[in-house]
Amino acid sequence: MNAASETLGALRPPRRRLLPAFSGVSWRLLALGLGLLVVIVVSFAIGRYPVPAGTVLAVLAGKLLPIAQTWSAETEAVVLDIRLPRILAALLVGSALSVSGAAYQGLFRNPMVSPGILGVSAGASLGAALAILWGYGMVGIQGMAFVSGLLAVGITWGIGAGLGKRSDPVLVMVLAGIIIGTLFAAFVSLVKFVADPNNTLPTITFWLMGSLVSANLDDVAIAALPILFGTVVLNALAWTLNVLCFGDEEARALGLSTGRLRFAIIFCATLVTAAAVAISGIIGLVGLIVPHLARMLVGPDHRILLPVSSLLGGGFLLAVDDLARATFAVEIPLGIVTAILGAPFFIYLLSRTRRGWV
Amino acid sequence: MLELVHLACGYGKRRVLGDISLHLAAGELLCLLGPNGVGKTTLFKTMLGLLPAHGGEIRVGGENVANWSRRRLAQWIGYVPQAHSPPFPFKVRDVVAMGRVAHLGLFSSPATVDRKIAENSLNTLGIADLGDASYTEISGGERQLVLIARALAQQPKVLVMDEPTSNLDYGNQLKVMRHIRRIVDQQGMSVVLTTHYPNHALLYASRALVLDREKRYAVGTPAEVISEDYLRQTYGVETEIHDIRQRSGHISRLCIPAGEAQAAT
Numbered sequence: 001m002n003a004a005s006e007t008l009g010a011l012r013p014p015r016r017r018l019l020p021a022f023s024g025v026s027w028r029l030l031a032l033g034l035g036l037l038v039v040i041v042v043s044f045a046i047g048r049y050p051v052p053a054g055t056v057l058a059v060l061a062g063k064l065l066p067i068a069q070t071w072s073a074e075t076e077a078v079v080l081d082i083r084l085p086r087i088l089a090a091l092l093v094g095s096a097l098s099v100s101g102a103a104y105q106g107l108f109r110n111p112m113v114s115p116g117i118l119g120v121s122a123g124a125s126l127g128a129a130l131a132i133l134w135g136y137g138m139v140g141i142q143g144m145a146f147v148s149g150l151l152a153v154g155i156t157w158g159i160g161a162g163l164g165k166r167s168d169p170v171l172v173m174v175l176a177g178i179i180i181g182t183l184f185a186a187f188v189s190l191v192k193f194v195a196d197p198n199n200t201l202p203t204i205t206f207w208l209m210g211s212l213v214s215a216n217l218d219d220v221a222i223a224a225l226p227i228l229f230g231t232v233v234l235n236a237l238a239w240t241l242n243v244l245c246f247g248d249e250e251a252r253a254l255g256l257s258t259g260r261l262r263f264a265i266i267f268c269a270t271l272v273t274a275a276a277v278a279i280s281g282i283i284g285l286v287g288l289i290v291p292h293l294a295r296m297l298v299g300p301d302h303r304i305l306l307p308v309s310s311l312l313g314g315g316f317l318l319a320v321d322d323l324a325r326a327t328f329a330v331e332i333p334l335g336i337v338t339a340i341l342g343a344p345f346f347i348y349l350l351s352r353t354r355r356g357w358v
Numbered sequence: 359m360l361e362l363v364h365l366a367c368g369y370g371k372r373r374v375l376g377d378i379s380l381h382l383a384a385g386e387l388l389c390l391l392g393p394n395g396v397g398k399t400t401l402f403k404t405m406l407g408l409l410p411a412h413g414g415e416i417r418v419g420g421e422n423v424a425n426w427s428r429r430r431l432a433q434w435i436g437y438v439p440q441a442h443s444p445p446f447p448f449k450v451r452d453v454v455a456m457g458r459v460a461h462l463g464l465f466s467s468p469a470t471v472d473r474k475i476a477e478n479s480l481n482t483l484g485i486a487d488l489g490d491a492s493y494t495e496i497s498g499g500e501r502q503l504v505l506i507a508r509a510l511a512q513q514p515k516v517l518v519m520d521e522p523t524s525n526l527d528y529g530n531q532l533k534v535m536r537h538i539r540r541i542v543d544q545q546g547m548s549v550v551l552t553t554h555y556p557n558h559a560l561l562y563a564s565r566a567l568v569l570d571r572e573k574r575y576a577v578g579t580p581a582e583v584i585s586e587d588y589l590r591q592t593y594g595v596e597t598e599i600h601d602i603r604q605r606s607g608h609i610s611r612l613c614i615p616a617g618e619a620q621a622a623t
Contacts, residue, residue, distance in 0.1 A: 109445050239467035243456045245444050253406050253439075254512065255432025255460025300446035303467060 025304065028297050032308065036315040043087050043318055046326045049078050089215035089223075089279060090321045091314035094286060096227045096276035098313025099306055100269035101287030102294065103234050106241045106302055107265050108170060111295075115273040115287035118177035118266065122184035123152025124277040129191040129204045141207070142219065142278040149274035156180045157266065169259075170248060210281035210335030212321055223275045230272035231310060237265060238302035245300070283317070283335045285342030290316055292349050359384045359548050360405075360435070360516045364414035367397070367404035373412050374400040380567065380577055382516065382550065387542045389559035389580065390552045392569030393592055398552045402518050405550070407431050418516070432460035436514035440521055441501040447492040450504050454480055457511030472511075479510035483537055499530030506537065510545075517541075519551035523558065531555075535562050556584050556597075556613045568592075581611055589613065 044056040051059075055071050059079045062069065069076075100115040108117065116122065127148025131141040159180075160173030188208070195201040234241075240261055243251050251258050273287070290313040291305070297312070298304045317338075324337045360382040368374040375397035382388055392398055403409045405416060407423065415422045418434045436457075457479070458472040468476070480486045483503045488496060493504060502522055509517055522538065523531040539562045542549050553559060559566045559580045566580040570592045576583045589597045596616035601609050 106446070111445060236465040240459065240464060242448065242452065243459050245446055245448070246456070247444075249403075249408055250437070250439055251459075252408055252428055253432065253437035254456060255429045257428050261464070295446070300448055301452060 025298050029308070032297070032311055032315075036311055039315050039319050039322075040087060040091075043090075043322050044079055044083050046322060047078075047083065048326075049074075051075055051079060055079075085215050085217045085220055086212050086321070086325075087318060088217070088220045089212045090318040092220060092224055092227060093212070093276040093280040093283065094290070094317025095231070095310040095314040096272045097283065097287035098290035098294070098309040098316070099231050099234060100273045101313075102291035102302070102305055102309040103241065103265055103269045104287075105291050106245050106300075106305075107262065107269075108174060109245055109247065111292065112288075113174075114285070115269065116181065116284075117174060118156045118270065119152035119180040119184060120149040120270050120273045121277055121282050122181040122188070124149035124274055125188045125208055125282060126152075126184045126191070128207050128278075128281070129188050129195075132203050132207065133191050133195055133200055138214065138219075142222075146274045146278040149277060150270060152180055152184050153177075153266065153270045153274075157263070168248070169262075206333065207281045208335075209333035210283035210338075211324075211331075211333050212280055213325075213331065215279060219279045223279045226271045226275040230268035230275075231306075233268045234265065234272075235303075235306050237261065237268075238306050241265065241302040242300075281335065283338055285338050285346065286313060286317055286320075289342050289346050289349070292346075296349075359386075359419070360550075361417040361420075362405070362414070363417060365401075365404065365411055365416060366413035367400050367409060368412050369400065369409065375569075375573055376412075377414070378567075378575060379414075382548050384515070384548055385542055385546045386548045386564045387539060387562060388548070388550045389563035389566045390550060390569070391554075391556060391559055391566060391584065392552075392575075393571055396569045396571070396573060398569070399520065402437075402520055402550075402552070405518055406435060406437050429460050432512065432514070434514055435516045435518060436509040436512040438502075438505050438509045438517060438519040438522055440524060441498050441505060443494055443501075447494040449489070450485075450491050450493050450496065451476065451480070451489040453493045453504055454507045454511050457508040457513075460512060475513070476507075476511045479507040482510060482541070483507050499526050499534065502526060502530075502534055503537065506534070506541075510541065515547065517547055517549045519549060521552050521554070523553060523555070531558075538562070556589060559584055560599075560611045560613065584613065586613075 041053050041056055044060075045051050045053050055075060056079060058067060059071060059076055061067055063080070097115055101113070104113045104115060104117055105111050124145040127144035127146070128141050130148075131144035136144065156173060156177045159176035160169055163176075164170075164172035192201055192204055195204055240256060243254055243256055244258065244261065248258050291309050293316075294305055294309040294312050298308050320337050320341060321334055323341075324334045325331045362378050362380040365378045366373060366376040378401065390398055390401070400409065404411055407426070407428070411424070415424065417423065423431055423434075451473075454476040455468040455473055458468050458475065462468065462472065477486070477489070480489055483506060485500065485503050485507065488500060488504065493501065496504070506519075506522070519538070522534055526534060535558055538549055538551065541547055563580050565577065566583050567575055567577045568583045568588055569575045570588065576588075584599070586597055586599055589595065597613045598616050599611060599613045601611050603609050
């Protein structure tokens with residue numbers, strides 16, 4: 001039997017080889033890294049108190065190297081005390097939302113999924129709203145948001161694990177997430193309804209719109225721990241996440257214990273999202289759009305998609321936050337800017353990804 | 359190799375198929391024939407451990423697999439699903455490498471040796487030039503071959519294939535069946551597959567398991583169990599089964615519809 005004549009591929013003309021493995025991708029990664037650096041330097045420079053890029057680099061270098069100080073104490077305060085924490089927070093939150101969005105999209109085999117799919121954002125909103133209502137401080141609000149976000153996903157998971165045995169556990173879990181999210185959103189409305197319209201209600205509303213105004217280095221450091229942990233574990237599971245994209249049954253037939261794996265991925269993605277939401281409030285669309293962009297850049301393999309989503313998400317949110325604080329005299333809440341920029345952009349993505357969700 | 363001992367299967371509490379016993383030796387190609395809805399897919403899912411057995415046992419290498427881990431079972435029994443389309447455009451090479459998951463740790467990804475194995479199974483099926491193509495953009499026939507290649511990379515002893523020729527055009531059906539026959543002959547794997555074409559069983563299978571509408575079954579050589587009576591009772595159509603001498607001198611048994619062909623007039 002002639003092997004060549006038995007080949008289905010032989011019936012069609014030879015395929016044009018794509019660029020040799022990785023060369024195209026590594027150029028894109030390099031461009032992405034450089035772009036990120038530029039955005040970071042620009043973010044230090046722009047604002048109500050502009051600082052030249054050269055001075056920014058000198059101030060930053062001055063913290064590490066013995067450089068003679070040629071800039072004012074004011075400039076140093078703006079760069080290190082005001083802009084540095086905010087830039088770090090934007091990078092952290094953007095990367096957290098994006099990496100968890102990418103992981104959820106793979107896990108649920110659906111590119112329309114965002115990190116809030118299992119109710120983490122609605123849960124965190126309720127926690128924060130209650131904390132504000134009860135007059136807690138910043139730490140209390142962040143802590144309540146984090147715990148309550150985890151709690152909401154825990155309930156969703158419980159329903160999915162309980163009812164999903166008979167049918168498709170993934171589908172049951174997504175539906176449970178929608179219901180839990182709606183329920184928690186209703187509780188948030190209730191809290192707003194009873195809140196004092198003169199001071200508590202505006203604070204809640206502002207929190208729900210998402211902002212990095214109040215980010216400080218301590219917040220960033222505390223949120224960085226769960227985000228780093230979750231991101232590392234998700235990256236370690238990246239290849240098995242590829243296999244899960246082929247569906248629960250097929251992944252099991254290939255030898256994966258999908259139940260345990262799904263738990264680990266949901267746990268890590270939730271940890272990451274809840275920590276981000278706790279310091280930033282609700283910032284929509286980032287976790288939906290950035291994974292798409294990353295997939296356009298480097299393809300669907302989660303081993304590279306997850307780290308690229310992290311980098312891209314950090315850079316994206318930082319750039320959007322720059323717009324939010326530097327465009328107008330008054331700062332616009334970040335969640336509003338991401339939505340206004342994100343919605344048309346997402347429709348554009350939809351228009352060109354009919355096939356295969358590239 | 360694979361033994362079903364009074365195996366019963368079904369979904370939840372509902373029993374679909376009862377009491378099937380079968381012994382599959384190495385290097386056998388067993389075709390499973392039966393009408394739609396009789397429980398072929400349920401039987402497959404039970405054999406793969408995706409559904410718990412309602413009764414009886416599945417034995418691999420003489421051992422009951424009821425308490426085996428997913429990983430261990432996947433090292434013995436591989437699955438070729440019907441060609442489908444995942445939501446993301448993975449490269450063919452990566453899809454085939456996913457067959458290695460049962461041999462790797464939870465946190466690892468394919469090493470050089472695994473990629474080599476994946477490459478070999480692409481070569482076995484003659485689709486090495488598809489390696490860099492996107493799985494979502496190749497044809498249905500090619501996708502079916504990729505899924506078979508993935509199962510080969512899994513290196514199981516038994517392969518279970520769910521209608522590998524459905525949705526394929528005539529040429530691709532024959533090519534896929536020949537590839538399967540060749541894998542069985544050359545690699546000593548056992549294959550169990552479902553098909554809706556009695557001729558596929560008659561031409562390529564070493565044994566056949568036929569199920570009728572009352573869920574009675576018979577196991578034997580295709581010539582023994584695929585009879586005009588069986589086809590009439592199961593599918594409600596009249597057929598004739600003939601031994602045909604091919605130009606090579608080889609005699610093949612084929613089933614054709616009874617009566618006069620209409621197109622001849």
